[in-house]
Amino acid sequence: MNRKLWAALFLAGLAAPFLIYPVFVMQLLCFALFACAFNLLIGYTGLLSFGHAAFFGGAAYVTGYLVKNAGLTPELGVIVGTLAAGLMGYIFGILTIRRQGIYFAMITLALAQVIYFIALKAPFTGGEDGLQDVPRGMFLGLVDLGHTYHVAGKPLELNLYYFVFIIFCIGFWIIHRAIHSPFGQILKAIRENEPRAISLGYKVERLKLLAFVISASLAGTAGATKSLVFQLASLTDVSWHTSGEVVLMTLLGGLGTVLGPVVGAFTVVALQAELSAFGSWVTVVIGVTFVVCVLSFRRGFVGEVLEKIRTRPPGQND
Amino acid sequence: MTVAMSAEYILETRDLTKDFSGFTAVSEVNLKVRKGSIHALIGPNGAGKTTVFNLLTKFLIPSSGSILFKGKDITREKPADVALRGIIRSFQISAVFPKLSPFENVRIALQRRLGTCYHFWKPVSSLDILTERAFELLDSVGLKELAHHHTEELAYGQKRALEIATTLALDPELMLLDEPTQGMGAEDVGKITELVRKVAQNRTILMVEHNLKVVASLADRITVLQRGSILAEGEYDEVSRNPQVMEAYMGSVHA
Known part of the structure; x- marks a missing residue:
């Protein structure tokens, strides 16, 4: 069942890319x-970082x-x-990592603002304009990533x-x-019970730090890739809006579920694209969507589906 | 003589004291826990029992005094280090991992021995070698049938049993149990008492317990705390006849 789904x-x-505009899919x-x-971090370790744009955008700039x-070739980049x-x-x-809850969130936000400030003021980041015209380059020096094919008249x-x-x-x-x-x-x-994990002899701070580094690295992978797709690293990538958006995506899709964040990201990005004609009303629509979702299905899209599946099998009387 | 003494005692505290900005919660406590015994720490509410526990497991830092485990000074060590030495505690509120199954709860503890807790590239099937032992442990506390249920849906007594199984998974030399029967119905109290007796066979247990029946039936030795200090120490009969202890518990006034 699972294998079929993945396939x-x-x-x-x-x-x-043959069905939907490729840049949008990217x-x-x-x-x-x-x-x-x-x-x-948030779903599996219970840490709410409010500064993840620093890794996403920071990597985009680098x-x-x-x-x-x-x-540099794109893969090295x-x-x-x-x-x-x-x-x-x-x-x-x-x-x-030693801070808990809201303190952790606030300090990550503060540090991310430092990165934002550097991106705004440093001489090599392009200030308000960001880094423009980033070349897509040759993959392994062989394949031109900028090449456009024409299939049935579509580029x-x-x-x-x-x-x-x-x-x-x-x-x-x-x-x-x-x-x-x-x-x-x-x-x-x-995530479930930190004091208990400590009392079993686990060095919780080191474990959390490793989770944080893995999470930051892969957020960076996403940002780096984005800078090649749009040929642009901009202040938006490092702004706290982006940090907030990723929280929104994860919550909408389902915290602590494997596919939830994917569904959440698709929802938010698709809404932004579909509603872009309405200008700043996008924010309002997404805000309302978020409120409705949180009120009616707390576990997020994927989380609710999984819960339905879990509670359905007969013979498990409570 | 003194050398023989320290080999006999697995855990000792020397003038253990904890101040909370002016309020002395624990004052110069000299506790000696004999190896292989069940030692109970009792006392009225607010006597400092749980504070002593938190000091012993390093969740709190002592203001002064020292703690010795098998003759080694562990006063300055961190909670996880103390756990690695073989002192494993339980908590007053049941300490389980609610969203993991009972099987996974026990496996988390067993996993520590493998030393793969940082291995994020290995599949979870690398833990299959622990399955058999995990089931043995669950069986020993009567939870084998519920191994893959949802832990948060277990009854209270079952959660406490699961907690004991998880603690046993680490094969601790010294188990610290913080009120193992608290908030339980009579039937569960009996079960947990039996369980503690069973697991105590080749290890030392120090427990905080309110239920004096449980203490009477289990403990080899009892220390009574009051207002942060040791009021009396000895066997149950001895301690229970002590007039000071009676006063502390019953509030009976005598001139």
Whole structure:
């Protein structure tokens, strides 16, 4: 059952650019990966970071800068962006990981604002304009990611699309594996009852720090990839709006579910695209959607479905 | 003589004291827990029993005094380090992982020995070698049939039994039980008492307990705390006849 679902989703991913505007699908994938990385923290470790845009946007700037100015190939650009975000995650982590709840959220937000300020003021980030005209480059020096195919009269950037799709799959697989690993089990235990996990002899702070670094790195992967897709790293990527959006995506889709953040990211990005004609009303519509969702199905889209499946089997009388 | 003494006692505290900004919750407590015994810590509400517990497991830092485990000073160690030495505690409110199954609860504890807790690249099937032991432990507390149920839906007594199974998974030398029968019906109290007796066979137990019947039937030795200090110590009969203890518990006034 599970295998079939994954196979179907994979095939859908392969076919997607022929059915939907590829750049839009790539945008969906980048944000979906971002939300999945975020979910590893909030859904499986119980840490609410309010500064994840720093990793997403920070990596976008690093990758954009190096690909544009140092001539890095796109795959190296994404790898370096990921590592940079991981390093930032480590620094953020050692400063925040001892804090709990709202304090943790506020300090991550404050640190993210520092990154925002650097992106705004530093001489190499392009200030208000951001880094523009980031080249898509040659994958492994061989495949031109900027190449556009014409299928049935439609221009399709298939090279870039499959590049992004593969990155998404790898990132998603890493998160999926981390959740279903010995490490993931302990993370869940920490989320459920931290004092108990400590009393069993687990060094909770180190475990949380590792989760934070993995989450930050993959958020960076998403941001780095995004900077190649849009050929742009901008202040929006590092702003607190983006940090808030990823919280929204994860909550809408379902905290602590594997596919929830993907569904949530698709919903938010699709709403933004569909409603873009209404200008700033988008925010209002998404806000109302969010309120309705939280009031009527707290577990998020995927969370509610799973709960239905769980409670259905007969013979389990309470 | 003193050397023999310290080998006999697995846990000792020396003038253990805890101040909370002026209020002395625990004052110069000298506790000695004999190896292989069941030692009960009793006393009226607010006597400082749970504070002593939190000090012993490092969840609180002592203001002064020291704690020795098997003759080693562990006063400055962190909670996880103390756990690694073989001191495992339970909590007053049942300490389970509610959204994990009872099987997973026990496996979390067993996992520590594998040393793979940072291995995020390994599949969860790498933990299958623990399955058999996890079922043995669940069986020993009568939860085998419920292994894959939802822990949050278990009855209160079952949660406490699960907690004991999880603690046993680490094969601790010293188990600290914080009110294991608190909030239980008579039937569950009996079951947990039997369980504690069973698991105490080759280890030491220090327990805080309100239920004096449980204490009478289990404990080899009893320490009575009052207002942060030791009021009396000895076997149950001895302690229960102590007039000071009677006063502390019953509030009976005598001149």
